[in-house]
Amino acid sequence: MLLRLRLLLLSFGGAVILLVILFLGSQNLNERQSVRFASFQSMPLPSGVLIGLSLVVGVFSGGSAVALILPDQRS
Numbered sequence: 329m330l331l332r333l334r335l336l337l338l339s340f341g342g343a344v345i346l347l348v349i350l351f352l353g354s355q356n357l358n359e360r361q362s363v364r365f366a367s368f369q370s371m372p373l374p375s376g377v378l379i380g381l382s383l384v385v386g387v388f389s390g391g392s393a394v395a396l397i398l399p400d401q402r403s
Contacts, residue, residue, distance in 0.1 A: 331398065331401065332395045332396070332398055333395075335391060335392075335394060335395035335398070336391065336392055336395045338391065339387060339388055339390070339391020339392055339394075339395070340388060340391070340392075342387055342388075342391070343384045343385075343387045343388035343391075346380070346383065346384045346387060347380075347381075347384050350376075350377065350380035350381070350383075350384065351377075353376075354374050354376045354377050354380070357374035357375075357376060357377075358374075359374060359375060360372035360373060360374055360375075361373065361374070361375045361378060363378060
């Protein structure tokens with residue numbers, strides 16, 4: 329149980345650090361793209377932000393998936 333909590337906190341912390349670095353690094357980018365999904369369209373964002381957000385979501389979802397799938401360690 330403690331290992332799962334530690335994995336969740338590490339993945340969340342890593343995702344937050346990546347998110348902060350992403351937003352600090354992409355403040356003055358001029359080329360903006362918008363994402364279309366079905367009938368929805370996002371606000372125009374720099375392409376680096378879109379790629380970085382997908383990386384952050386992947387880090388967090390991968391870490392939490394490992395923490396949830398991890399078998400119990402009972403002796």
